[in-house]
Amino acid sequence: MDVNLIFKIAAIGMITAILHIVLEKSGKQEYAYLLTLVGVIIVLGVVINLVSNLFNDVRVLFRLY
Amino acid sequence: MILIRFFLYIIILLTSSLIGYSLGSKYSKRVINLVNLQQSIRLLQSEVIVFANPIPIALENISRRVSPEIQQVYSIIEESLVENQTGDLYSCFLQSIEFLKNTCLLKDRDIDVFLALGKVLGKTDRTDQELQFKYALNEFELLIVEAKDERIKNEKMYRSLGVLMGLGMIIILI
């Protein structure tokens, strides 16, 4: 839960971008899009975790039960 | 503790890069083997047509001047020639299919051209043999061009795929 998480997500994003370009240039566009989707889903999992923690905290904090 | 994790990351990166490299080397190996096979057929052509050597002696002569993999191909053919004694060259050529496919990584169409040559070798007269050799060499030329194309497309892709997957896994794990 600190800066490293942001770096991780950005790095995964950049690697996915490079992989997408490599796969596209060698002709396999379907795999390129599939891979981008997989990367987004992985990062989405992490971020959704974070957001659910956030919402829990807000709920307790502002007594929104 | 940190050192162990560091080593683990390096190992993961190296492993996936190696996998990528080896997947990519399939294509470059096919090109190299095709070129060597074509060169060996040229040598065979000069042995049979110019020197008019019989097949076993021709095979033995060229075994010394080709690359190790092609040398093994011809030694397989020679062995089965000595074993079978039926004098059918084509069936001896058939013995080398497994080796050509698995170790030299040649495709079916490459092997077909090679076997077609084996079918007619030593059976017809000199002019016809010359035509057969020319035909086989031409076919190999086309196959080499195609294999080079495939190599340009695929080898780099598999290599970068391996490295990038390794990096991706490390980043997820860090």
Add this chain to the structure above:
Amino acid sequence: MEIFQIVGIGLVATILIVIVKQTRPEFAILISIAAGVIIFSMMLSKIVYVIDTISSLSSRADVNITYFNTILKIIGMAYIVEFASQISRDAGQDSIAMKIELGGKILIMVLAIPILLALMDLIIKILP
């Protein structure tokens, strides 16, 4: 001083988002969500402190505790709605941002109705 950490995280996230946005815009959104969550988590303990102080102040000033709770809920809802709608707007989806804000407004109105009713009762009582 946490302010430096917050500013640092914010700037780093902004730069990374600009870089990533050109090739993979979807990752840019995720980075901004993550940065927002991280910054908020860092502020959590301070917010708890402020709310506790205000709550004890209000109970000492003899205000009905339910009013304070309602206001607190409204503030919380407003924050969450703004968080989500701003992220949608950053991603270019203004319509979805409006829908989120509409939902927030309606729910806040629902929360505020009891207070409105209480206010009406008070006014009616005062009127002859």
